[in-house]
């Protein structure tokens with residue numbers, strides 16, 4: 001893929017999907033600026049540049065927009081809190097929306113507007129943003145639905161300047177966040193973690209979760225010129241679980 005002349009900011013690059021994206025793009029020859037609040041995680045990542053930053057810090061969007069020569073942005077930083085629906089607090093709502101929805105909106109606003117024609121943004125949303133089906137993840141699912149909406153709006157706004165904005169909707173991906181999900185659901189439902197894992201995997205048509213690299217490959221495609229006529233899309237990487 002023609003990524004060797006690109007400079008890409010990747011948030012959430014210390015772990016999981018963001019890390020796999022940073023590694024995938026670096027392998028493809030891109031100059032990656034890896035951003036995360038986890039300094040220790042970033043320290044073990046081979047990237048052109050690293051920045052320890054919290055995406056919810058109001059100064060982060062301007063700081064990243066001031067980086068020279070950026071051609072693309074991947075918003076992968078995210079959090080999840082598993083909570084019984086009756087117990088969801090306003091703090092759960094505010095904290096989760098701050099990282100998963102407000103931050104990618106203002107990062108896209110700040111960085112996206114300085115991207116050159118041919119530039120691209122990829123938001124890491126979730127299948128949960130389409131289905132809302134995990135009852136212990138109501139707030140998380142709502143943040144991801146918001147990400148799908150903002151993806152469409154920015155895509156419409158910037159299509160004529162040649163800047164594309166797409167989203168990926170991963171399903172079950174083997175990362176630390178997935179462990180949080182399995183343990184959180186098991187605890188709330190009072191069942192063994194293994195039971196939750198078996199049920200989740202059995203619901204996947206392909207019968208298995210994905211490795212983070214399988215999402216990174218799709219992100220790399222959406223950043224490349226090979227997807228040059230795609231914008232405003234929400235691409236499922238779910239092993240067949242979601243088909244719309």
Ligand code: NAD
Pocket residue numbers: 011012013014015016017018035036037038041053054055056075076077078079099124125126127169170171172173174175176177178
């Ligand atoms: P992860 O926990 O492995 O990685 C998330 C990264 O985001 C961490 O390095 C963390 O430090 C960073 N981060 C969190 N809050 C931050 C903040 N305020 N500022 C800077 N960095 C911050 O999780 P993951 O599974 O790799 O998730 C990556 C993205 O993929 C998330 O947006 C998540 O919602 C999405 N996703 C994951 C799955 C899955 O099954 N793992 C499924 C669908 C979508």
